[in-house]
Amino acid sequence: MNRDEIAELAAGYALGALDAEDRARFEALLAAGDAEATTALRNLEGAVTGLAAETTETPPPAVKAALMARIDAQGRSREAVVRTLSSVKPDRSRRSMWTLVLSGAMAAGIAAIAVGLVVSAAYDRRLNHLAQEAAALKQEAERQQSVVALLRDPATQVVALSGLAPAPGAKARMLWHATAGGLLVAQGLPPVPEGKAYELWAIAGKGAPVPAGVFTVDVKGVGSLRVAPIQAAGAVDTFAVTLEPAAGVPAPTGAMYLAGKL
Amino acid sequence: MQPPGTPPARTPTDAAVALLARIAQGDREAFGRFYDAFAGLALGLIRRILRDPGASEEVLQEVFWQIWLEAGRYDSRRGSPEAWVVMRAKARAIDRLRAIRRREKTFVAPVDEAVTRSSEAPGENPGVAAETKGLVRSALDGLPEAQRRVVELAFFEGLTQSEIASRLGEPLGTVKTRARLGLERLRSLLAGKVKAEP
Numbered sequence: 099m100n101r102d103e104i105a106e107l108a109a110g111y112a113l114g115a116l117d118a119e120d121r122a123r124f125e126a127l128l129a130a131g132d133a134e135a136t137t138a139l140r141n142l143e144g145a146v147t148g149l150a151a152e153t154t155e156t157p158p159p160a161v162k163a164a165l166m167a168r169i170d171a172q173g174r175s176r177e178a179v180v181r182t183l184s185s186v187k188p189d190r191s192r193r194s195m196w197t198l199v200l201s202g203a204m205a206a207g208i209a210a211i212a213v214g215l216v217v218s219a220a221y222d223r224r225l226n227h228l229a230q231e232a233a234a235l236k237q238e239a240e241r242q243q244s245v246v247a248l249l250r251d252p253a254t255q256v257v258a259l260s261g262l263a264p265a266p267g268a269k270a271r272m273l274w275h276a277t278a279g280g281l282l283v284a285q286g287l288p289p290v291p292e293g294k295a296y297e298l299w300a301i302a303g304k305g306a307p308v309p310a311g312v313f314t315v316d317v318k319g320v321g322s323l324r325v326a327p328i329q330a331a332g333a334v335d336t337f338a339v340t341l342e343p344a345a346g347v348p349a350p351t352g353a354m355y356l357a358g359k360l
Numbered sequence: 361m362q363p364p365g366t367p368p369a370r371t372p373t374d375a376a377v378a379l380l381a382r383i384a385q386g387d388r389e390a391f392g393r394f395y396d397a398f399a400g401l402a403l404g405l406i407r408r409i410l411r412d413p414g415a416s417e418e419v420l421q422e423v424f425w426q427i428w429l430e431a432g433r434y435d436s437r438r439g440s441p442e443a444w445v446v447m448r449a450k451a452r453a454i455d456r457l458r459a460i461r462r463r464e465k466t467f468v469a470p471v472d473e474a475v476t477r478s479s480e481a482p483g484e485n486p487g488v489a490a491e492t493k494g495l496v497r498s499a500l501d502g503l504p505e506a507q508r509r510v511v512e513l514a515f516f517e518g519l520t521q522s523e524i525a526s527r528l529g530e531p532l533g534t535v536k537t538r539a540r541l542g543l544e545r546l547r548s549l550l551a552g553k554v555k556a557e558p
Contacts, residue, residue, distance in 0.1 A: 102540075109540035112439075114447050115514035115524050128437045136437065142442040148550035149515065150446045152498055153404035161421050162395055169388055169428060275521045339433050 101134065108138035112146045131232050139183075171205075178202025205227060244324065245281055248273045254280075257337055259358035261286060263342075268319070272337050275334035279327040284339065287319045287355060297342040298323055299350055307338065312346040335360045361384040372397075376441035377434075384432035390430055398442065399424065402449035407451040408517055410460075419456050423449050454518030509540030510535055 107124040110116040116124060174259035178201070204225070216290055246256050252338050254275045259282075261268035270284035282298055290296065299307035315321035328334050341358035376397065382390035402423055404422065405417040434444055513519045513527065521539065525532040541553050 105544075106540045109543045110514075110536060112543060113441065113539060113541065114450060115512040115519065115521050117520045120521070125438065133438070139439060142540075142543045142547065145547035145550060146442070147401070147442045147446050149499065149511075149546060150405040150449075151401055153406040154400045155407060157399045157403045157417065157420055161417050161424075162392070162399070165395065165421055165424055165428070166388070166392065173386075173388075182442065191469050223386050266517060290433065294441065352423040357547070 104132075104134050105142075106139050108135060109269065110144050111139060112143040134179075171191075175202045178205065180185070186198060187232060192248055201232070204232065241324065244278075248275055248278060249283060251275055251278065254278075255360055256336060257358045257360055259339065259356040261336055261356060262354050264288070264353050265355050270339070270358070272325075272358065274325075274334070274360070275327075276333060277327055278310075280325045282313070282323045282337070282339075283320075284313075284315065284322070285320045286319070287315045287321060287339075289317070289319070290314045293344050294341055294352075295344040295346065296321065296339050296355065297346050297350070297352075299338045299340065300325075300328040300330060300334045301336040301338070302328075302332040304335045305330055305332065307350055308334075309346055309348060310337075312342070312344065373440050373442070379435055380431045380441055381433045391424075391431075394427070394441075395424055398445045401442070402445055403411065405446060405449050406453040409450070409457055415456060415460070418455070419452050420449070423452050426452075437486060444494075450515065450518070458518075473509075499546055500551045503542050503545055507538045507545065510538040511542040514539060 103143035104127070107116065107120055107127075110120060111124050128139065128156060138180070162207075182219050184205035200225045234269050247255065254273055257272040257274055259272060265288055268284065268288075270282055272280055272282050274280035287296065295312040297312045299309040300310045308328050310325050310328060311323050313321045315322040336359045337357065338350070338354055343353040376394065379390045379394045379397075383394060401419060403416060403420045406419050406423070407413065410419065411415050423445070427445070434441065438444075439447075500511060504513065509528065510524055513524045514521070519527065521535050522532055524530075524533045528535070
């Protein structure tokens, strides 16, 4: 490559006007430390920056303020992530980490909007999407978390429920904790008719059945239900499932499908 | 005379390179100083390309936000920090200009046409033409017309050399030569070494 050719490449490069192939050639020369290319570029880029400098214009202070706010918002979200990662405890790690990571990211997004930086439809969509994702993740994490907590707790008992006349093949397991509530997982139940649902009942000794929630099953007859702690006169020792109107009823009315005792 | 082994005297370019290295490490204060040094240069160029002050300030913010994120990618072998900022500002401004033109072509223009039925044909780039030819007394005015045209199309319209060649109907080699001659002359004009073409 002769001197003129290098000078032409340097001029095109300084103007940002080289075609891709020429640009790659010239950048390779620069990367290799070619003295002629480096000198030619240094000479000609001054003409380009000089041309730009003809119209130098002081920006309004708001632009810098907005940039600094954006940087601070980014910093806060990064700190939140770092803080979370460094404070992970084995027991609650997954949940607290995701919650904080996502809330940190959302805080950054919200801060950015607050300073009026990027108010575009795309941004709103992303934020929405993030919020939905956060909610879904949180819900899923909480569900899994509660199951893990139940399984780990020595006070958790497992109750087997057996199928009765309407569905002899059905069975269920109830993980039950007197103060934390429990989780019912059932299988082999027939599909739920329109407007109906299965309702779980908790019974303490000879007391009346207390409604513990309604659930439905998928096509395979599998269903599950997270059960809140039951306010009953004594210790709950019996569980039963009946078929009831979808909204649930205060006292059982339908046929009993499953039952089990501690 | 410097004794051998001492580092070279610090120039504004060296200082800017050092600031970029600090920005790459997340140094907010260095970013503030870098902004103060180069934002005016960038904004002037962006406005010259876009004209609209609001859009120009948005582009300026985007340019410097990208600098904050990508300072680590600056390579001093490929040019001075000043030239790096100028190229980024130019590229962003031209992206925005093209987006505005697309929008005008597909939305604004048909509406305008329906409303006013104006017979006036839009110019090639009224904004740049007005600014560079009229309001701004530019060193470009000191270039022979053929060289000025190439530099303008490259710098203010963002065309590559082969695009310029096909736009002007000239051989690519001619465009390359004019770009070089134009920049060399521009450099001399800006340094006050030669008089402008009459």
